[in-house]
Amino acid sequence: MSVLIVGTTALDSIKTPKAENPRLLGGSASHAAVAASFFSPVQLVGIVGDDFPKRYVELYKKHGICLEGLQQVQGQTFHWAGEYEVNMNKRRTLNTVLGVIENFTPKLPDAYAKTPYVLLANISPGLQHHVLDQMKKPKFVIADTMDLWLNIALPEVLKLLKRVDAIVMNDSEASQLTQTDNIVAAIPKIHKMGPKYVIVKKGEHGAILSGPSGMFVAPAFPLHKVVDPTGAGDSFVGGMIGYLATSKGSIETNLRRAIIHGSVVASFCCEGFGLKKTTTVTKKQIADRVKQLEKLVKF
Amino acid sequence: MSVLIVGTTALDSIKTPKAENPRLLGGSASHAAVAASFFSPVQLVGIVGDDFPKRYVELYKKHGICLEGLQQVQGQTFHWAGEYEVNMNKRRTLNTVLGVIENFTPKLPDAYAKTPYVLLANISPGLQHHVLDQMKKPKFVIADTMDLWLNIALPEVLKLLKRVDAIVMNDSEASQLTQTDNIVAAIPKIHKMGPKYVIVKKGEHGAILSGPSGMFVAPAFPLHKVVDPTGAGDSFVGGMIGYLATSKGSIETNLRRAIIHGSVVASFCCEGFGLKKTTTVTKKQIADRVKQLEKLVKF
Numbered sequence: 001m002s003v004l005i006v007g008t009t010a011l012d013s014i015k016t017p018k019a020e021n022p023r024l025l026g027g028s029a030s031h032a033a034v035a036a037s038f039f040s041p042v043q044l045v046g047i048v049g050d051d052f053p054k055r056y057v058e059l060y061k062k063h064g065i066c067l068e069g070l071q072q073v074q075g076q077t078f079h080w081a082g083e084y085e086v087n088m089n090k091r092r093t094l095n096t097v098l099g100v101i102e103n104f105t106p107k108l109p110d111a112y113a114k115t116p117y118v119l120l121a122n123i124s125p126g127l128q129h130h131v132l133d134q135m136k137k138p139k140f141v142i143a144d145t146m147d148l149w150l151n152i153a154l155p156e157v158l159k160l161l162k163r164v165d166a167i168v169m170n171d172s173e174a175s176q177l178t179q180t181d182n183i184v185a186a187i188p189k190i191h192k193m194g195p196k197y198v199i200v201k202k203g204e205h206g207a208i209l210s211g212p213s214g215m216f217v218a219p220a221f222p223l224h225k226v227v228d229p230t231g232a233g234d235s236f237v238g239g240m241i242g243y244l245a246t247s248k249g250s251i252e253t254n255l256r257r258a259i260i261h262g263s264v265v266a267s268f269c270c271e272g273f274g275l276k277k278t279t280t281v282t283k284k285q286i287a288d289r290v291k292q293l294e295k296l297v298k299f
Numbered sequence: 300m301s302v303l304i305v306g307t308t309a310l311d312s313i314k315t316p317k318a319e320n321p322r323l324l325g326g327s328a329s330h331a332a333v334a335a336s337f338f339s340p341v342q343l344v345g346i347v348g349d350d351f352p353k354r355y356v357e358l359y360k361k362h363g364i365c366l367e368g369l370q371q372v373q374g375q376t377f378h379w380a381g382e383y384e385v386n387m388n389k390r391r392t393l394n395t396v397l398g399v400i401e402n403f404t405p406k407l408p409d410a411y412a413k414t415p416y417v418l419l420a421n422i423s424p425g426l427q428h429h430v431l432d433q434m435k436k437p438k439f440v441i442a443d444t445m446d447l448w449l450n451i452a453l454p455e456v457l458k459l460l461k462r463v464d465a466i467v468m469n470d471s472e473a474s475q476l477t478q479t480d481n482i483v484a485a486i487p488k489i490h491k492m493g494p495k496y497v498i499v500k501k502g503e504h505g506a507i508l509s510g511p512s513g514m515f516v517a518p519a520f521p522l523h524k525v526v527d528p529t530g531a532g533d534s535f536v537g538g539m540i541g542y543l544a545t546s547k548g549s550i551e552t553n554l555r556r557a558i559i560h561g562s563v564v565a566s567f568c569c570e571g572f573g574l575k576k577t578t579t580v581t582k583k584q585i586a587d588r589v590k591q592l593e594k595l596v597k598f
Contacts, residue, residue, distance in 0.1 A: 087480040181386040183503075184521040204482075205504035208521065217518040217595045222483040222507065256598035296516045297596050299555035 001139075001245045002041045004112055005033050005238065006131045007121025008101060009046035009070065012274055013081040014230055016088070021228075024274030025056040026080065028121035028144065031231035032238030034278050035265040036119070037063040038286060039242035043112050045069035045131060047104045049077040059279055068109045075100040088226045089203070108134045117245040120164070121234055122146050125156035132163055140244065140251055142166040142197075144237050150176050158193060165251075166197035168237045174200045183208065187215075197255065199240075201233050209259055213252055218259045219297050221267035221289055228273045232266040235278060239265030264289040300438075300544045301340045303411055304332050304537065305430045306420025307400060308345035308369065311573055312380040313529055315387070320527075323573030324355040326377065327420035327443065330530035331537030333577050334564040335418070336362040337585055338541035342411050344368035344430060346403045348376040358578055367408045374399040387525045388502070407433045416544040419463070420533055421445050424455035431462055439543065439550055441465040441496075443536050449475050457492060464550075465496035467536045473499050482507065486514075496554065498539075500532050508558055512551055517558045518596050520566035520588055527572045531565040534577060538564030563588040 012026030029046045036042045043066040052072060060067055076099030084091045104127065116139035120128040128143055135141075143164045149157050150173060157177075161167060167190065171183050177193075180186040183200055187210045190198045197211045204223070209216040240262030247254040264286050271277045311325030328345045335341045342365045351371060359366055375398030383390045403426065415438035419427040427442055434440075442463045448456050449472060456476075460466055466489065470482050476492075479485040482499055486509045489497045496510045503522075508515040539561030546553040563585055570576040 182522070182524065185523045202504065205501065206516075215521060215595055216598065217505075217521065218598070219516040219518070219596075222514060222516065224481065224484045226481065260598050294598075296514055297518075299515065299517070299559050299593075 001116045002043060003036050003117040003119060003241050003245045004043045004045065004115035004135070005029050005036060005119045005121055006045035006106065006127065007032060007119075007123045007144075007234070008078055009044070009048050009052075010078040010080055011052070012230060013079070014228055014273060015081075015083040015094070016228060017084070017086050019273070021273040023053075023079075024276070025059060026231060026274050027078065028123060028231075028234040030060075030275060031234035031269065031278070032119055032121045033060065033065050034063050034275055035235040035238030035262070035269070036242030036245075037065055038239065038265065038281075038283055039261070040117070040245040042066065042242070043069055043115055045106050045108065045112070047071045047073060047100050047106070049073065049075040049100045052077045059275070063279070069106065069112055071104075071106070073100050082230070084228070088229055105130060116140065117241055118142070119237060119241045120144065120160070121237065125149050125153050125160050128160055129156065129163075140165050140241075142168060142237065142241055144168045144233070145173065147173055147176060161190075161194035164195055166199060167195040168199040168201060168233075170201040170203070170233065199259065201236060203229070203232075207236070207259060207263065209255060211252060211255065216256045216259065218256070218263055219293060221264055221293055222296070223267055223270055226270045227277070229270050230274065232269045235269040236262040236266040238262070260290055260293055261286065264293065300415045301342060302335050302416040302418060302540050302544045303342045303344065303368075303414035303434070304328050304335060304418045304420055305344035305405065305426065306331060306418075306422045306443075306533070307377055308343070308347050309377040309379055310351070311529060312378070312393075313527055313572060314380075314382040314393070315527060316383070316385050318572070320572045322352075322378075323575070324358060325379065325530060325573050327422060327530075327533040329359075329574060330533035330568065330577070331418055331420045332359065332364050333362050333574055334534040334537030334561070334568070335541030335544075336364055337538065337564065337580075337582055338560070339416070339544040341365065341541070342368055342414055344405050344407065344411070346370045346372060346399050346405070348372065348374040348399045351376045358574070362578070368405065368411055370403075370405070372399050381529070383527070387528055404429060415439065416540055417441070418536060418540045419443065419459070420536065424448050424452050424459050427459055428455065428462075431459075439464050439540075441467060441536065441540055443467050443532070444472065446472055446475060460489075460493035463494055465498060466494040467498040467500060467532075469500040469502070469532060498536075498558065500535060502528070502531070506535070506558060506562065508554060510551060510554065515555045515558065517555070517562055518592060520563055520592055521595070522566055522569055525569045526576070528569050529573065531568045534568040535561040535565040537561070559589055559592055560585065563592065
């Protein structure tokens with residue numbers, strides 16, 4: 001089945017201690033859509049300016065991503081510039097240009113409204129609501145968010161939590177949202193805010209899923225070298241929902257393996273700048289790493 | 300088979316944001332010995348002063364720990380006072396009194412020299428060497444260490460690494476030793492320093508084992524509440540070697556489950572001050588949590 005993904009479609013300029021890469025294809029929806037495309041047909045909802053390179057449009061197409069919902073308008077594409085510290089765990093934003101995303105209120109193509117799987121990738125909660133308003137009884141809706149929205153749009157995030165099946169956030173965001181340092185204690189508090197499934201990302205330490213049938217402690221694929229972690233979280237949730245949408249049986253049953261597949265796509269994402277590695281990976285390489293992960297956690 | 304454990308036998312005064320507990324039974328050898336005692340006979344090598352409470356001696360005995368190697372001499376027992384921050388991840392030392400441990404050069408009882416499993420729990424590397432010198436062809440030797448010894452006695456730590464089968468250290472110590480931020484990249488560097496097995500502890504995020512048959516990514520048991528993490532690392536390695544010593548088959552085969560058992564004992568350790576929880580846990584409770592961990596990581 002298909003996955004609808006709304007989020008940012010951006011140009012990222014990324015500086016690490018070892019290299020500098022200007023105007024890469026980036027944004028939450030770009031990373032999530034490419035990740036999901038390994039498993040399912042993907043419909044992308046986003047906006048870019050007239051400065052958006054044609055080669056990036058071709059890259060989406062190469063991955064079979066439907067672009068009927070990608071608007072291109074006059075103006076600048078959303079641009080994020082950031083810098084990572086030596087250990088790649090901390091980053092700081094150097095510059096943000098909202099550009100055309102500032103006035104983005106997507107009207108979904110009719111064909112999109114019935115898409116069964118919906119990923120509200122990281123973008124303002126107002127826009128996430130706006131897209132969800134246009135969907136007709138989706139089977140499964142998952143939302144991502146970030147600290148920025150918890151800071152400046154908390155009421156809208158809280159409203160969103162009541163409308164989604166699952167929420168994904170990283171450990172510091174889960175702590176911030178619940179005012180609870182211990183993640184395991186934070187999770188039931190997030191459930192009470194609405195979502196049936198809570199997924200907490202812990203970067204190199206994996207992720208925790210919580211749902212009606214209990215918790216799942218998911219490993220991250222151990223990497224000798226992290227080139228650029230930008231978009232790893234988006235790749236994680238994108239790979240996850242792509243795998244879910246293609247799997248038979250109940251969501252409850254498939255979520256664990258979906259998370260493992262998301263985790264593996266995220267590991268590839270970290271091995272190249274922006275989408276450079278993710279867009280050259282094969283389905284076989286993903287399947288191989290899933291098998292390796294199975295062996296890595298067996299006891 | 301039996302396990303010989305050398306390390307500190309101490310009194311710990313522990314302050315957390317919620318409580319203060321003076322002069323608890325503590326020290327690396329105390330935590331490790333109690334943890335190992337759930338699985339195997341344990342021989343303790345340590346030193347205490349004449350201020351060491353009799354009830355703590357009784358507590359060792361209750362766990363069947365052989366105290367022939369525990370010296371009691373005139374003077375003060377090693378005393379550590381520390382304070383934890385709100386999130387329990389950072390601690391600072393308030394006071395340290397070395398006391399009788401300063402002039403400790405244990406002469407092992409004859410019966411101890413042939414013990415097949417040896418844990419050199421955290422204590423000065425000079426003392427770890429001194430004990431190892433007295434052992435006759437042990438089957439398996441694992442050493443623990445801490446940042447202090449990497450700072451003030453690095454040459455002795457490096458010499459020790461060439462004499463042991465396995466080393467256990469936490470992630471920040473592994474980074475410090477190898478000057479490598481990425482733990483996965485640090486591990487092969489530690490192997491080159493000597494040990495066949497490298498175990499990196501990541502606290503609430505579990506542990507990584509590396510050996511001839513590859514890596515094992517071990518989960519930590521998810522805890523809703525951490526009361527006091529003091530001694531969790533010692534409980535981890537103690538439970539691990541205790542389980543190893545009681546298991547049939549090759550060490551290579553048993554190490555993964557040994558780590559899981561160590562991880563479970565460490566989780567109980569965190570749920571009480573000092574050894575309060577660990578010393579009241581039953582074998583059945585440990586076995587139950589191992590089963591729960593199996594379910595938690597299955598996909």
